[in-house]
Amino acid sequence: MTNGHNPVVAFDAVSKSFGAKQVLSDVSWSVPEGEAVCILGRSGTGKSVTLKLIISLLKPDQGSIRVDQDEVTQLEAPRLSTVRRKIGYLFQDAALFDSLTVYENLAVPLKRLTQKSQDEIDSVVDRVLGQVGLAGDKAKMPSELSGGMRKRAGLARALMLEPKILLADEPSSGLDRITASEIDELLLRQKAEHKTTLIVVTHDVHGARRVADRLVVLDRGKVIAQGTVAEVEHSENEVARKLIGSNA
Numbered sequence: 390m391t392n393g394h395n396p397v398v399a400f401d402a403v404s405k406s407f408g409a410k411q412v413l414s415d416v417s418w419s420v421p422e423g424e425a426v427c428i429l430g431r432s433g434t435g436k437s438v439t440l441k442l443i444i445s446l447l448k449p450d451q452g453s454i455r456v457d458q459d460e461v462t463q464l465e466a467p468r469l470s471t472v473r474r475k476i477g478y479l480f481q482d483a484a485l486f487d488s489l490t491v492y493e494n495l496a497v498p499l500k501r502l503t504q505k506s507q508d509e510i511d512s513v514v515d516r517v518l519g520q521v522g523l524a525g526d527k528a529k530m531p532s533e534l535s536g537g538m539r540k541r542a543g544l545a546r547a548l549m550l551e552p553k554i555l556l557a558d559e560p561s562s563g564l565d566r567i568t569a570s571e572i573d574e575l576l577l578r579q580k581a582e583h584k585t586t587l588i589v590v591t592h593d594v595h596g597a598r599r600v601a602d603r604l605v606v607l608d609r610g611k612v613i614a615q616g617t618v619a620e621v622e623h624s625e626n627e628v629a630r631k632l633i634g635s636n637a
């Protein structure tokens with residue numbers, strides 16, 4: 390906890406295995422409301438699993454996960470839907486509906502879950518597509534988009550319902566440096582203007598240094614360092630120091 394704010398997401402002694410494979414082992418970290426945490430770590434260390442635990446797509450074997458005041462490990466529908474409604478999720482593979490256009494991918498959650506009129510929906514979709522640089526692409530099918538465009542469309546969809554918490558799994562992977570910094574800017578703007586809490590998994594050290602208030606560094610299922618960029622740079626753990634070392 391920092392600044393005396395309440396944590397909006399908190400892991401306490403969380404462990405998760407798949408069969409004999411222990412993916413997370415006694416993991417604890419939290420993020421205060423309105424702050425940005427970046428989760429760093431080598432491939433296969435449980436970063437995407439961590440995000441899936443937050444929205445209860447997976448359940449931990451042990452430990453507690455709180456989102457706002459709710460212990461999500463114990464929740465069932467419909468309370469779980471209420472918690473998920475606060476969370477926007479950009480999946481690592483973007484997870485767009487392949488048979489829907491970009492416009493429809495973004496409009497579907499608004500149609501299903503809000504009372505907005507068609508005109509209001511159109512204007513929200515246009516505004517957010519403009520923010521991610523896809524203003525001219527709304528009639529395209531996902532198969533007509535480049536990898537980076539799919540990422541940006543996925544990010545736009547995650548922002549549609551004005552989530553209190555945004556989970557972004559590698560929002561800038563596969564993007565050139567210029568587009569990646571635009572995504573970083575968008576994340577920072579989202580945090581500044583909407584007080585959105587950001588939980589961002591990334592391999593992009595440059596981006597993490599810009600976006601993160603705090604870092605959580607995972608390795609082989611454990612938190613090997615956490616804190617500000619400066620704190621992690623001076624961590625006793627060599628893997629953590631290497632992971633935050635500038636790769637610019």
Ligand SMILES: Nc1ncnc2c1ncn2[C@@H]1O[C@H](COP(=O)(O)OP(=O)(O)OP(=O)(O)O)[C@@H](O)[C@H]1O
Nearest residue numbers: 407410412430431432433434435436437438439481
């Ligand atoms: N549903 C699942 N069933 C079984 N094993 C899984 C499942 N999801 C993840 N795993 C395993 O958990 C481990 C961590 O996976 P995870 O996707 O969290 O890695 P990651 O840190 O996101 O890696 P990357 O940087 O490559 O995306 C991997 O060994 C993976 O095979």
Ligand SMILES: [Mg+2]
Nearest residue numbers: 436437481558
């Ligand atoms: Mg992953």
